[in-house]
Amino acid sequence: MKDVFSVCVYCGSSSRVSDTYKDAAHQLGTLLGQNGHQLVYGGGRVGLMGIVADATLAAGGSVVGIIPEHIQVLEVEHTGLTELLVVDSMHTRKRMMVDRSDAFVVLPGGLGTLDETFEILTWKQLRLHDKPIVVANVDGYWTALEELLDHMIAQGFAQPAHRKLFTVVDRIEDVLPALSAEPEPVISPDTKWL
Template identity: 80%
Template sequence: MILPNSVCVYCGASSRVSDRYKKAAHDLGTGLASRGVQLVYGGGRVGLMGIVADAAIAAGGRVVGIIPEHIQVLEVEHTALAELHVVDSMHTRKRMMVDRSDAFVVLPGGLGTLDETFEVLTWKQLRLHDKPIVIVDEGGYWAPLAGLVDHMIGEGFCQPGHRNLFRIVDRVEDVFDALAAEPEPSLPPASKWL
């Protein structure tokens, strides 16, 4: 199984969530590290973000965090990472996370996770990248998102092919087969950013 070298994980920073989501974050961090895949994420130490990073570190993985100054000053950054980049804005953070990653995995999360997910989907639609995007529909969490995309297609705001911009899997253990099944990105470096 050939996996990406570096995977960006988008997920929530809340700790007031079901244990099933916490377990999914732990399993993903452990799974990435045990397969030698670097984790790139938002740099926090709380919520699912902290859990996925802690699990990857505990399993001997390399973890890169990217956090904006306005969040870092609240003292929520993770201090045990291989790399922690403190950047000037959310825009810089998101761009750097994309640049440092070969694929994206989305766990349950809130508005920030939704923002990051839609941005990376939009960039893929615009051919700014062609990296794999896998959404983990743990417990049916992202079913409304899939329904929304289908609704947008049905109403003519998206093309049917846009449903192929991402894959949805039911469980963390399915992430790795989904990533391995994706073709390697083929956009040449010169066309990476329009």
């Protein structure tokens, strides 16, 4: 795996969440900035998105935000970023986030975060990328996601090897080491069904 420089973070835009999640976003942003990583994210100034961006900037890191026009017009874009790209659609945003990133981290979030997470996992399953993905299971937030994947495996809709598409950590301080250590998953083309 190549060196991780640019880290895409998927996370929620809600501010009506536990301080535990807000603290985790701040801690992750601080670690990214202090360790010379560039943050790539959805470009918002609200919720965990705004917190991780602000913390990265405050720690000396650079931040690239990618936001669709229809969200930008609601005046939720972060105007203090290193770079803000306004794009035509959610599809363009998600593609650019993948293209601009060396790795992915999933913090707690809602439907949008799930959409981004499942898409990046599916693309890795289909070998469209081989970038590391780390899920930060802050306070057990993503335990249900792990259980869902186990259920899909048990029912025959996924393979046990799909658990190797991502790494789960319980502590934010374990995110960067996990990004560096994650091995490439082994999913044999002859056993992969479409």
